[in-house]
Amino acid sequence: MLTPRAVSIDDERRQQNNQIFNIYGLYRLLLSLILLVSYLFTSDLNFLGSIDPDLYFKTSIFYISFNALIIFRGFLPKLEKIENLQYLAVTIIDIILLITISYACGGVATGMAHLIIVPISAGSMLFQNRMGTFLAAVGTLTAFYSEFYLNFTLDRVEDFYVQVGLLGLTLFAISLILQYLGGKIQKNEMLALRQAEDLQSLEEMNYxxxxxxxxxxxxxxxxxxxxxxxxxxxxxxxxxxxxxxxLELPEKLANELRLWQADNNYISDPVTFNDSSPEVQASFSYLQPEKKSSVLIFLENYSKLSSRAQQLKLISLGRLTASIAHEIRNPLGAISHAGQLLEESPAITPADKRLLEIIETHSKRVNSIINNILGLSRNQDMAPELISLNDWLENFVDKFTASYIDKVHIELKLDEEAILIRFNSSQLEQVLTNLCENGIRYSLEETSQAKIYIRSTLHSNTQIPTLEIIDNGPGIKADDVENIFEPFFTTESSGTGLGLFICKEICEAYQAQISYHRIDDKTCFRIRFSHPEQSIL
Known part of the structure; x- marks a missing residue:
């Protein structure tokens, strides 16, 4: 995955100058070699060194050595603070050496002085400011001095000051034109680089x-x-x-993708990819619908979506129960009271007494259902809090065992790491009380021992907390497993079928997941909490 990288205008400009200077350095080395080879092996160019052969030869040798040294220096680290000073010094030395060679050949009349046009042009491109004008002035003055010195030392009939003046005008004109063009190019480059910086900043922000x-x-x-x-x-x-x-899509997600590609109206079901991951809702969209090439896959944590739906469900349930509880309880109370009055009658027969017991039992059951639903709806506004799970479990076990007259044994196994969860403590107590009471009842029926196990674990990589309540009961029939969290589903004649349903509703309200497992011939209810840093809506 690539991370966007910012562009530096100064670095870009420095790299361009280095490229120009390196190309110019190769030109200087090639020129110096041509000047020396032409002097040594070409008899047709008899004007080379005609005034001072020794000066021409020594200057050419020095020019070659100087250029080779500068090229070699280019492979070494540069000092950024004096880089421009180095460029200026090299360009001025070039001008002086080329004017010296021109002097040794006979001055401006030979045309050798025009070789300084290239150094001044390179300097104007490197600096793109008044320094280019300064270099043109240096070239003009050295050419004038060279011509003046030739006229002073040699008895020449004709002077060439006009040619020097024209050369100076050419140098200034070239310098000014290159400065103007270079300035325009630099402004365009800076604008382009700033736009590139803005685009990369935007890309970085989007990333x-x-x-x-x-x-x-x-x-x-x-x-x-x-x-x-x-x-x-x-x-x-x-x-x-x-x-x-x-490195690749999980097989389940790849199958969902293929189904969507076959029918773009296909809606994926929530999928769990591994034991430690939450349910995920996938949706698909083409990156470029007209080409149908790349596909965007959006993955939503389904526990968050279900938590939002759960909150709405609890609100609706609260409104519904609040509106009908009074209407149901009034006739229910009248039925129960009438049954109690009939039971006190001396003329009641044993058969009628049995019917009155049925009326009282079912009246209490209906009243219990109403209380459970009202209790669930009243808890809808309870805010989550940060709970230290291990400490909370120790306190819960003490309170729970103390509430039983008979001896109850709970084996508590806590993770060595401190575990934090976001949950409402009173609702967590409601969930665990229900699960523990069920576990003790079934363990007692199966083994005659009131013993259950509570274990807390923390996933080492995802930091997801998990809580397990395990009992020695017979377990749940395979046909009933998928229905145990449904409302009013019960395997007992005396049950309301709301215990596990309420546990599930409460867990989902806090983005937790409760599930049933059979582990080592023991019944296990596992609660997988959300990450403590994850917000609970």
């Missing part, structure tokens, strides 16, 4: 936003090969949230 989104995002090609993903997708799909493990 950070996508990485921090709670929604998982995956990009795949039409064949389902993974192209990119964000951190949330990695956490939702992998066992431990490590990026290097997300």
């Amino acid at each position: 950070q936003i996508i990485q921090r989104m709670h929604t998982g995002i995956i990009v795949v090609n039409s064949n389902g090969d993974l192209l990119n993903s964000n951190n949330s997708a990695i956490k939702l799909l992998t066992q431990d949230g490590k990026e290097e493990q997300l």
Whole structure:
């Protein structure tokens, strides 16, 4: 996954200057070699060194050595603070050496002085400011001095000051034109680089936003090969949230993708990819609908979605129960009271007394159902709190065992790491009380021992807390497992069928998941809490 990199205008400009200077350095070395080779091996160019052969030869040798040294210096680290000073010094030395060679050949009349046009042009491109004008002035003055010195030392009939003046005008004109063009180019370059910086800043911002989104995002090609993903997708799909493990789509998600590609109206069901991951709701969209090539996969933590739906359900349930509780309880109370009055009658027969017991039993059962539903709806506004699970469990076990007259044994096994959860403590007590009472009742029926086990664990990589309540009961029939969390489903004639349903409703309200498992011939109810840093809506 590539992270966007910011562009530095100063660094870009420095690199361009280095490229110009390196190209100019190769030109200087080639020129110096041509000047020396032409002097040594070309008899047609008899004007080379005609005034001072020794000066021409020594200057050419020095020029070659100087250029080779500068090229070699280019491979070494540069000092950024004096880089421009180095460019200026080298350019001035070039001008002086070329004017010296021109002097040794006979001055401006030979045309050798025009060789300084290239150094001044290179300097104007390197600096793109008044320094280019300064170099033109240096070239003009050295050419004038060279011509003046030739006229002073040699008895020449004709002077060439006009040619020097024209050369100076040419140098200034070239310098000014290159400065103007260079300035325009530099402004365009700076504008382009600033736009590039803005685009990369925007890309960086988008990258950070996508990485921090709670929604998982995956990009795949039409064949389902993974192209990119964000951190949330990695956490939702992998066992431990490590990026290097997300090399391909899980088979379940790949199947959902193929179903959607066959029918774009297909809606995926929530899927669990491993034991430690929550249920995930996947949705799909083409990145470019007209091409139908790459596909965007959006992954939502289904526990969050179900938590929102759960909150709405509890609110609706509260309104419904509040409106009908009074209407049901009044006739229910009248029926129960009438039954009690009939039971006190001396003329009641044993058969009628049995019918009155049935009336009283079912009246209490209906009243218990109403109380359970009202209790669930009243808890809808209870806010989550940060709970230290291990400490809370120790206090719960003490209170729970103290509430039983007969001896009850709870084996508590706590994770060595401190575990934090976001839950409402009173509702957590309601859930565990229900599960523990069920476990003790079934263990007592199966083994004649009131013993259950409570275990807390913390996943080492995902930091997801888990709580298990285990009993020695006979377990739940395979045909009944998928219905145990449904309202009013019970396997006992005296039960209301709301205990596990209420536990499930409460857990989902806090983005926790409760599930049934059979482990080592023992019944296990496992609660998988959300991460403590995850917000509870």
